[in-house]
Amino acid sequence: xxxxxxxxxxxxxxxxxxxxxxxxxxxxxxxxxxxxxxxxxxxxxxxxxxxxxxxxxxxxxxxxxxxxxxxxxxxxxxxxxxxxxxxxxxxxxxxxxxxxxxxxxxxxxxxxxxxxxxxxxxxxxxxxxxxxxxxxxxxxxxxxxxxxxxxxxxxxxxxxxxxxxxxxxxxxxxxxxxxxxxxxxxxxxxxxxxxxxxxxxxxxxxxxxxxxxxxxxxxxxxxxxxxxxxxxxxxxxxxxxxxxxxxxxxxxxxxxxxxxxxxxxxxxxxxxxxxxxxxxxxxxxxxxxxxxxxxxxxxxxxxxxxxxxxxxxxxxxxxxxxxxxxxxxxxxxxxxxxxxxxxxxxxxxxxxxxxxxxxxxxxxxxxxxxxxxxxxxx
Numbered sequence: 001x002x003x004x005x006x007x008x009x010x011x012x013x014x015x016x017x018x019x020x021x022x023x024x025x026x027x028x029x030x031x032x033x034x035x036x037x038x039x040x041x042x043x044x045x046x047x048x049x050x051x052x053x054x055x056x057x058x059x060x061x062x063x064x065x066x067x068x069x070x071x072x073x074x075x076x077x078x079x080x081x082x083x084x085x086x087x088x089x090x091x092x093x094x095x096x097x098x099x100x101x102x103x104x105x106x107x108x109x110x111x112x113x114x115x116x117x118x119x120x121x122x123x124x125x126x127x128x129x130x131x132x133x134x135x136x137x138x139x140x141x142x143x144x145x146x147x148x149x150x151x152x153x154x155x156x157x158x159x160x161x162x163x164x165x166x167x168x169x170x171x172x173x174x175x176x177x178x179x180x181x182x183x184x185x186x187x188x189x190x191x192x193x194x195x196x197x198x199x200x201x202x203x204x205x206x207x208x209x210x211x212x213x214x215x216x217x218x219x220x221x222x223x224x225x226x227x228x229x230x231x232x233x234x235x236x237x238x239x240x241x242x243x244x245x246x247x248x249x250x251x252x253x254x255x256x257x258x259x260x261x262x263x264x265x266x267x268x269x270x271x272x273x274x275x276x277x278x279x280x281x282x283x284x285x286x287x288x289x290x291x292x293x294x295x296x297x298x299x300x301x302x303x304x305x306x307x308x309x310x311x312x313x314x315x316x317x318x319x320x321x322x323x324x325x326x327x328x329x330x331x332x333x334x335x336x337x338x339x340x341x342x343x344x345x346x347x348x349x350x351x352x353x354x355x356x357x358x359x360x361x362x363x364x365x366x367x368x369x370x371x372x373x374x375x376x377x378x
Contacts, residue, residue: 001040001094001373001376002042002044002090002092003093003094003095003096004043004046004087004095004110005021005024005025005046005098006045006095006097006099007046007051007054007098008046008048008068008078008079008103009098009099009101009102009103010051010102012050012051012054013051013268014239014265015206015239016206016290017102017117019292020098020115020117021055022055022268023173023175023361025045025055025059025061026059026175026361027361027362027364028059028061029362039370039373041372041373044063044064044092045061045063045064046065046066046087048068048075049065050070052065066078066082068082072103076102076131076135079103080105080135084107084108084109087110088109092110093110093111093372093376094112094113094372094376095110095112095113096112096115096368096372097115100136100139100140100143101116101118103135104136104143105139105143106135106139106142108143111144111145111376112145113144113146113368113371113372113375114139114140114146114147115146115147115368116140116146116148116153117172119152119156120140120153121156121160122211137160141161141162145166145374145375146162146166146168147167147168147170148168149169149171149172149289149290150169150289150315151314152310152311153169153311154167154169168371170364170371172290172292172359172364173359173360173361173363173364173365174296174299174359174360174361175361176357178272179271179272179275180272180300180301181276181299181301181353182272182273182301183276186198189273189274191273191274194263196277197233198277198278198279199230199231199233199278199339200232200233200235201234201281202237202280202282202297203217203234203236203238203282204237204238204266204274204281204293205236205238205285206238206239206241207236207238207239207241207242207243207244208242209241209242209243210243211285211286212243212285213286213307213326214236214246215247215250216325216328217282218234218250218251218254218260219328219331220325220328220332221234221256221259221332221335222254223332224332224335224339225255225256226255227336228336228340230339232335233260234261235261235274236251236260236261236263237263237274238263238266239264240264240265247262271293271296272300275296275300275302276301278297278302279303279338279339280297280303280304280338280345281293282334282335283304283307284306284307284323284325285306285307285312286307286309286310287309287310288307289310291311291312291315295315297352298316298320298353298355299357301349301352301353302349303321303338303344303345303349303352304319304320305321305322305338306322306323307324307325308322308323317355318351319348319351319352320348320352
């Protein structure tokens with residue numbers, strides 16, 4: 001079975017979609033790359049020439065570029081007009097589309113599997129981008145199979161009229177070779193070009209929209225600081241996005257602006273050290289379909305507190321503190337608990353480590369292969 005993986009729309013590994021692609025390809029076992037696993041499969045990536053070595057470095061996985069310009073408009077047009085001819089010519093038996101919210105065909109000459117890591121409703125409701133709406137809605141209705149990264153995403157797809165029978169839930173894995181407990185000994189976490197003084201709370205997420213709740217976090221942090229007088233800092237690690245001006249303004253206007261640190265884009269491979277040096281991960285986003293940082297932080301052995309909405313309760317289980325990010329006082333109280341209740345935090349760390357062990361890329365890839373095999377057979 002020859003499997004094509006569409007690398008278009010994955011932001012050159014600089015977003016959640018890119019991290020998924022990078023992690024998936026990095027963890028393809030050598031036997032699968034060579035076609036000698038239990039389910040015989042070979043993989044080939046196709047995408048922009050600029051990504052020839054972005055995802056495949058050090059892996060025996062081939063990459064081919066169809067010569068599409070490196071911009072979203074050109075990539076979408078090609079997926080509407082040229083992708084079917086290309087995937088047929090490459091001889092793929094099935095194609096994985098890991099970025100269906102960015103690029104997805106609206107018809108399929110070769111069986112396709114859309115891997116949905118985002119919440120559909122947040123992508124199509126109230127958006128002016130009619131091309132994206134057509135691509136997502138028509139493409140997902142036409143694609144033979146959908147892999148949803150959580151039951152929350154699956155239900156959201158069903159609510160939008162997608163046939164439940166063609167949706168399989170396959171959770172993302174986490175890279176346990178990268179995310180594991182580390183002892184932070186120094187008072188300053190030195191991750192070039194950053195030097196971050198401890199203690200601090202961490203929130204890693206792109207500044208992309210109000211649903212990420214960066215402003216609410218800044219408000220709660222300010223209340224926490226005012227009430228407790230504790231020396232904690234707040235580190236917001238994530239690329240600038242459509243909402244960055246509002247977040248920067250809220251941080252600047254905070255009474256505790258000097259204790260709020262916005263890093264901008266932060267390399268994924270540096271997050272383990274950032275998590276390990278923190279008091280806790282805070283994840284207040286309210287419309288997450290995956291919430292992978294929750295598991296990554298748990299795997300590094302730090303407490304986690306996250307919003308009680310989206311897929312986060314499903315992903316976190318009983319290993320995290322859940323809160324309503326729109327309730328500033330309750331949110332601030334969670335920060336105080338994390339900063340002062342060492343017994344509670346120690347228990348959360350143990351629960352988190354156990355929870356994170358259940359999510360591996362090996363399992364994700366094996367389940368994806370089974371889905372692909374069934375699609376080819378059907």
